[in-house]
Amino acid sequence: MSADIQKQLQTLSDDYQKLQGDLQTNVQSRQKLEAQQQENLGVQREFNTLPDTSDPSGTGQIYKLVGPVLLKQDKNEAMLAVTGRLDYIANEIKRIEEKIEGIQEESEKRKMEIYQIQSQAQAAGAEDQAQAA
Amino acid sequence: MASSRSGGGPSMRVLEMEKMSLEQLKAVKEQADLEVNLLQDSLNNVRSATSRLELASSALQDLSLRPQGKKMLVPLTASLYVPGRLDDADKVLVDVGTGYFIEKTMAEGKDYCERKINLLRSNFDQLVEVASKKKSVADEAGVILQAKLKQVAPSP
Numbered sequence: 452m453s454a455d456i457q458k459q460l461q462t463l464s465d466d467y468q469k470l471q472g473d474l475q476t477n478v479q480s481r482q483k484l485e486a487q488q489q490e491n492l493g494v495q496r497e498f499n500t501l502p503d504t505s506d507p508s509g510t511g512q513i514y515k516l517v518g519p520v521l522l523k524q525d526k527n528e529a530m531l532a533v534t535g536r537l538d539y540i541a542n543e544i545k546r547i548e549e550k551i552e553g554i555q556e557e558s559e560k561r562k563m564e565i566y567q568i569q570s571q572a573q574a575a576g577a578e579d580q581a582q583a584a
Numbered sequence: 585m586a587s588s589r590s591g592g593g594p595s596m597r598v599l600e601m602e603k604m605s606l607e608q609l610k611a612v613k614e615q616a617d618l619e620v621n622l623l624q625d626s627l628n629n630v631r632s633a634t635s636r637l638e639l640a641s642s643a644l645q646d647l648s649l650r651p652q653g654k655k656m657l658v659p660l661t662a663s664l665y666v667p668g669r670l671d672d673a674d675k676v677l678v679d680v681g682t683g684y685f686i687e688k689t690m691a692e693g694k695d696y697c698e699r700k701i702n703l704l705r706s707n708f709d710q711l712v713e714v715a716s717k718k719k720s721v722a723d724e725a726g727v728i729l730q731a732k733l734k735q736v737a738p739s740p
Binding site: 487493494510521529533 | 675681682686687696
Protein backbone atom coordinates (compact mmCIF):
# COMPACT_ATOMS: atom_id res chain seq x y z
CA MET A 452 0.00 0.00 0.00
CA SER A 453 1.48 3.35 -0.96
CA ALA A 454 2.23 5.97 1.65
CA ASP A 455 -0.20 8.34 -0.02
CA ILE A 456 -3.18 6.04 0.45
CA GLN A 457 -2.11 5.24 3.96
CA LYS A 458 -2.08 8.93 4.83
CA GLN A 459 -5.49 9.41 3.29
CA LEU A 460 -6.85 6.50 5.28
CA GLN A 461 -5.34 7.88 8.44
CA THR A 462 -7.01 11.28 8.10
CA LEU A 463 -10.32 9.64 7.23
CA SER A 464 -10.26 7.37 10.22
CA ASP A 465 -9.25 10.28 12.47
CA ASP A 466 -12.25 12.20 11.18
CA TYR A 467 -14.44 9.19 11.77
CA GLN A 468 -13.21 8.81 15.32
CA LYS A 469 -13.84 12.46 16.03
CA LEU A 470 -17.37 12.21 14.66
CA GLN A 471 -18.04 9.21 16.86
CA GLY A 472 -16.86 11.21 19.88
CA ASP A 473 -19.16 14.09 18.94
CA LEU A 474 -22.02 11.66 18.55
CA GLN A 475 -21.44 10.27 22.00
CA THR A 476 -21.45 13.68 23.73
CA ASN A 477 -24.59 14.73 21.87
CA VAL A 478 -26.40 11.52 22.71
CA GLN A 479 -25.46 12.03 26.35
CA SER A 480 -26.78 15.57 26.43
CA ARG A 481 -30.01 14.41 24.82
CA GLN A 482 -30.38 11.81 27.56
CA LYS A 483 -29.84 14.46 30.20
CA LEU A 484 -32.46 16.68 28.58
CA GLU A 485 -34.90 13.82 28.49
CA ALA A 486 -34.41 13.21 32.20
CA GLN A 487 -35.06 16.90 32.89
CA GLN A 488 -38.14 16.78 30.71
CA GLN A 489 -39.50 13.84 32.69
CA GLU A 490 -38.84 15.61 35.97
CA ASN A 491 -40.56 18.80 34.81
CA LEU A 492 -43.51 16.83 33.47
CA GLY A 493 -43.86 15.23 36.88
CA VAL A 494 -43.89 18.65 38.53
CA GLN A 495 -46.43 19.93 36.03
CA ARG A 496 -48.68 16.95 36.66
CA GLU A 497 -48.42 17.62 40.37
CA PHE A 498 -49.33 21.29 39.92
CA ASN A 499 -52.34 20.29 37.86
CA THR A 500 -53.72 18.19 40.70
CA LEU A 501 -53.69 21.19 43.03
CA PRO A 502 -56.96 23.02 43.70
CA ASP A 503 -57.49 25.96 41.36
CA THR A 504 -57.86 28.68 43.92
CA SER A 505 -54.96 28.75 46.30
CA ASP A 506 -56.76 29.58 49.51
CA PRO A 507 -54.40 31.40 51.85
CA SER A 508 -55.32 29.32 54.87
CA GLY A 509 -54.86 25.87 53.57
CA THR A 510 -52.57 23.54 51.78
CA GLY A 511 -51.46 23.59 48.19
CA GLN A 512 -49.10 26.49 48.73
CA ILE A 513 -46.15 26.23 46.39
CA TYR A 514 -42.63 27.00 47.55
CA LYS A 515 -39.57 27.35 45.40
CA LEU A 516 -36.12 26.46 46.63
CA VAL A 517 -33.77 29.39 45.96
CA GLY A 518 -30.36 28.58 47.31
CA PRO A 519 -30.90 27.56 50.92
CA VAL A 520 -34.31 29.25 51.39
CA LEU A 521 -37.83 28.31 50.41
CA LEU A 522 -39.79 31.16 48.87
CA LYS A 523 -43.54 31.21 48.62
CA GLN A 524 -44.64 31.28 45.05
CA ASP A 525 -47.86 31.93 43.22
CA LYS A 526 -49.31 28.88 41.52
CA ASN A 527 -49.78 30.58 38.16
CA GLU A 528 -46.26 31.90 38.21
CA ALA A 529 -44.86 28.48 39.02
CA MET A 530 -46.91 26.78 36.33
CA LEU A 531 -45.80 29.36 33.80
CA ALA A 532 -42.18 28.79 34.74
CA VAL A 533 -42.54 25.02 34.34
CA THR A 534 -44.29 25.25 30.96
CA GLY A 535 -41.60 27.65 29.81
CA ARG A 536 -38.94 25.21 30.85
CA LEU A 537 -40.71 22.35 29.10
CA ASP A 538 -40.91 24.38 25.89
CA TYR A 539 -37.23 25.18 26.11
CA ILE A 540 -36.32 21.55 26.74
CA ALA A 541 -38.46 20.35 23.82
CA ASN A 542 -36.71 22.81 21.52
CA GLU A 543 -33.32 21.76 22.78
CA ILE A 544 -34.13 18.10 22.21
CA LYS A 545 -35.22 18.87 18.66
CA ARG A 546 -32.05 20.84 18.01
CA ILE A 547 -29.79 18.11 19.36
CA GLU A 548 -31.66 15.43 17.49
CA GLU A 549 -31.06 17.26 14.23
CA LYS A 550 -27.41 17.56 15.15
CA ILE A 551 -27.19 13.86 15.90
CA GLU A 552 -28.76 13.02 12.56
CA GLY A 553 -26.24 15.23 10.76
CA ILE A 554 -23.33 13.60 12.56
CA GLN A 555 -24.64 10.14 11.78
CA GLU A 556 -24.92 10.97 8.09
CA GLU A 557 -21.44 12.42 8.05
CA SER A 558 -19.87 9.45 9.81
CA GLU A 559 -21.67 7.01 7.50
CA LYS A 560 -20.17 8.89 4.55
CA ARG A 561 -16.69 8.63 6.06
CA LYS A 562 -17.18 4.94 6.65
CA MET A 563 -18.11 4.35 3.03
CA GLU A 564 -15.06 6.31 1.87
CA ILE A 565 -12.83 4.23 4.08
CA TYR A 566 -14.34 1.02 2.74
CA GLN A 567 -13.83 2.19 -0.81
CA ILE A 568 -10.20 3.11 -0.34
CA GLN A 569 -9.51 -0.14 1.46
CA SER A 570 -11.05 -2.30 -1.23
CA GLN A 571 -9.25 -0.33 -3.96
CA ALA A 572 -5.97 -0.80 -2.17
CA GLN A 573 -6.65 -4.51 -1.79
CA ALA A 574 -7.42 -4.89 -5.47
CA ALA A 575 -4.22 -3.03 -6.36
CA GLY A 576 -2.24 -5.22 -3.99
CA ALA A 577 -3.64 -8.39 -5.56
CA GLU A 578 -2.66 -7.10 -9.01
CA ASP A 579 0.88 -6.39 -7.85
CA GLN A 580 1.18 -9.90 -6.49
CA ALA A 581 -0.14 -11.38 -9.73
CA GLN A 582 2.43 -9.44 -11.71
CA ALA A 583 5.23 -10.49 -9.41
CA ALA A 584 4.34 -14.15 -9.72
CA MET B 585 -27.41 -2.57 6.89
CA ALA B 586 -29.53 -4.59 9.34
CA SER B 587 -32.04 -1.94 10.24
CA SER B 588 -35.19 -4.07 9.92
CA ARG B 589 -34.83 -5.58 13.33
CA SER B 590 -38.29 -4.87 14.63
CA GLY B 591 -40.40 -7.06 12.35
CA GLY B 592 -40.93 -10.78 12.85
CA GLY B 593 -40.61 -13.07 15.85
CA PRO B 594 -37.46 -14.50 17.36
CA SER B 595 -37.11 -17.09 14.60
CA MET B 596 -37.05 -14.32 11.99
CA ARG B 597 -34.36 -12.59 13.95
CA VAL B 598 -32.29 -15.76 14.20
CA LEU B 599 -32.52 -16.26 10.45
CA GLU B 600 -31.47 -12.68 9.89
CA MET B 601 -28.52 -13.08 12.20
CA GLU B 602 -27.48 -16.37 10.56
CA LYS B 603 -27.01 -14.46 7.34
CA MET B 604 -24.71 -11.83 8.84
CA SER B 605 -20.96 -11.82 8.57
CA LEU B 606 -18.83 -12.35 11.66
CA GLU B 607 -18.07 -8.63 11.99
CA GLN B 608 -21.70 -7.66 11.70
CA LEU B 609 -22.72 -10.26 14.23
CA LYS B 610 -20.06 -9.07 16.62
CA ALA B 611 -21.35 -5.51 16.27
CA VAL B 612 -24.93 -6.63 16.91
CA LYS B 613 -23.88 -8.58 19.97
CA GLU B 614 -21.89 -5.66 21.36
CA GLN B 615 -24.77 -3.27 20.77
CA ALA B 616 -27.24 -5.60 22.47
CA ASP B 617 -24.92 -6.12 25.44
CA LEU B 618 -24.52 -2.37 25.81
CA GLU B 619 -28.27 -1.85 25.82
CA VAL B 620 -28.79 -4.64 28.33
CA ASN B 621 -26.30 -2.98 30.67
CA LEU B 622 -27.98 0.39 30.24
CA LEU B 623 -31.39 -1.08 31.04
CA GLN B 624 -29.95 -2.85 34.05
CA ASP B 625 -28.65 0.49 35.33
CA SER B 626 -32.05 2.11 34.88
CA LEU B 627 -33.67 -0.77 36.71
CA ASN B 628 -31.34 -0.21 39.63
CA ASN B 629 -32.12 3.50 39.63
CA VAL B 630 -35.86 2.89 39.63
CA ARG B 631 -35.44 0.39 42.43
CA SER B 632 -33.50 2.81 44.63
CA ALA B 633 -36.00 5.61 43.93
CA THR B 634 -38.83 3.32 44.95
CA SER B 635 -37.14 2.39 48.18
CA ARG B 636 -36.53 6.07 48.97
CA LEU B 637 -40.21 6.82 48.50
CA GLU B 638 -41.17 3.84 50.60
CA LEU B 639 -38.95 5.19 53.34
CA ALA B 640 -40.65 8.60 53.08
CA SER B 641 -44.04 6.94 53.16
CA SER B 642 -43.26 4.98 56.31
CA ALA B 643 -41.82 8.11 57.92
CA LEU B 644 -45.08 9.93 57.22
CA GLN B 645 -47.05 7.03 58.63
CA ASP B 646 -44.89 7.15 61.73
CA LEU B 647 -45.27 10.91 62.08
CA SER B 648 -49.03 10.84 61.69
CA LEU B 649 -49.33 8.59 64.74
CA ARG B 650 -47.65 11.08 67.08
CA PRO B 651 -49.75 13.58 69.00
CA GLN B 652 -49.13 17.33 68.75
CA GLY B 653 -46.53 18.54 71.24
CA LYS B 654 -44.77 15.20 71.36
CA LYS B 655 -41.17 15.56 72.51
CA MET B 656 -38.53 14.20 70.18
CA LEU B 657 -34.87 14.42 69.27
CA VAL B 658 -34.19 16.10 65.96
CA PRO B 659 -31.05 15.10 64.07
CA LEU B 660 -28.96 18.10 63.01
CA THR B 661 -26.15 15.89 61.77
CA ALA B 662 -25.72 12.14 61.87
CA SER B 663 -24.29 12.37 65.40
CA LEU B 664 -25.82 15.56 66.85
CA TYR B 665 -29.42 15.66 68.08
CA VAL B 666 -31.34 18.50 69.72
CA PRO B 667 -34.56 18.18 71.68
CA GLY B 668 -37.68 19.43 69.95
CA ARG B 669 -41.43 19.29 70.12
CA LEU B 670 -43.75 18.20 67.33
CA ASP B 671 -45.68 21.26 66.25
CA ASP B 672 -48.06 20.28 63.50
CA ALA B 673 -48.01 16.83 62.00
CA ASP B 674 -50.88 17.52 59.66
CA LYS B 675 -49.01 19.76 57.24
CA VAL B 676 -46.10 18.37 55.28
CA LEU B 677 -43.89 19.88 52.60
CA VAL B 678 -43.40 17.66 49.58
CA ASP B 679 -40.43 17.99 47.25
CA VAL B 680 -41.94 17.50 43.80
CA GLY B 681 -38.67 18.05 41.95
CA THR B 682 -36.81 20.84 40.11
CA GLY B 683 -36.71 22.94 43.28
CA TYR B 684 -40.45 23.12 43.85
CA PHE B 685 -42.14 22.16 47.11
CA ILE B 686 -45.86 21.91 47.77
CA GLU B 687 -47.51 22.15 51.14
CA LYS B 688 -49.91 19.27 51.62
CA THR B 689 -51.96 17.74 54.37
CA MET B 690 -50.82 14.47 55.87
CA ALA B 691 -53.37 12.51 53.86
CA GLU B 692 -52.37 14.24 50.63
CA GLY B 693 -48.72 13.64 51.39
CA LYS B 694 -49.29 9.94 51.91
CA ASP B 695 -51.33 9.83 48.74
CA TYR B 696 -48.47 11.52 46.86
CA CYS B 697 -46.00 8.86 48.01
CA GLU B 698 -48.37 6.06 47.10
CA ARG B 699 -48.96 7.49 43.65
CA LYS B 700 -45.26 7.92 42.99
CA ILE B 701 -44.52 4.41 44.18
CA ASN B 702 -47.20 2.97 41.95
CA LEU B 703 -45.93 4.96 38.97
CA LEU B 704 -42.41 3.68 39.57
CA ARG B 705 -43.66 0.12 39.97
CA SER B 706 -45.41 0.20 36.61
CA ASN B 707 -42.30 1.75 35.02
CA PHE B 708 -40.23 -0.97 36.63
CA ASP B 709 -42.44 -3.73 35.21
CA GLN B 710 -42.26 -2.22 31.74
CA LEU B 711 -38.49 -1.94 31.99
CA VAL B 712 -38.15 -5.53 33.13
CA GLU B 713 -40.04 -6.65 30.03
CA VAL B 714 -37.88 -4.59 27.67
CA ALA B 715 -34.71 -5.72 29.43
CA SER B 716 -35.56 -9.41 29.22
CA LYS B 717 -36.36 -9.07 25.51
CA LYS B 718 -33.03 -7.35 24.89
CA LYS B 719 -31.27 -9.97 26.94
CA SER B 720 -32.69 -12.76 24.79
CA VAL B 721 -31.55 -10.92 21.64
CA ALA B 722 -28.06 -10.61 23.10
CA ASP B 723 -28.04 -14.30 24.06
CA GLU B 724 -29.20 -15.38 20.61
CA ALA B 725 -26.50 -13.29 18.99
CA GLY B 726 -23.95 -14.81 21.37
CA VAL B 727 -25.00 -18.37 20.53
CA ILE B 728 -24.90 -17.79 16.79
CA LEU B 729 -21.58 -15.99 17.07
CA GLN B 730 -20.10 -18.95 18.98
CA ALA B 731 -21.41 -21.39 16.39
CA LYS B 732 -19.92 -19.36 13.54
CA LEU B 733 -16.60 -19.05 15.29
CA LYS B 734 -16.53 -22.83 15.73
CA GLN B 735 -17.23 -23.31 12.04
CA VAL B 736 -14.33 -21.06 11.14
CA ALA B 737 -11.82 -22.28 13.72
CA PRO B 738 -11.29 -26.05 13.13
CA SER B 739 -9.78 -25.72 9.66
CA PRO B 740 -6.09 -24.83 10.14
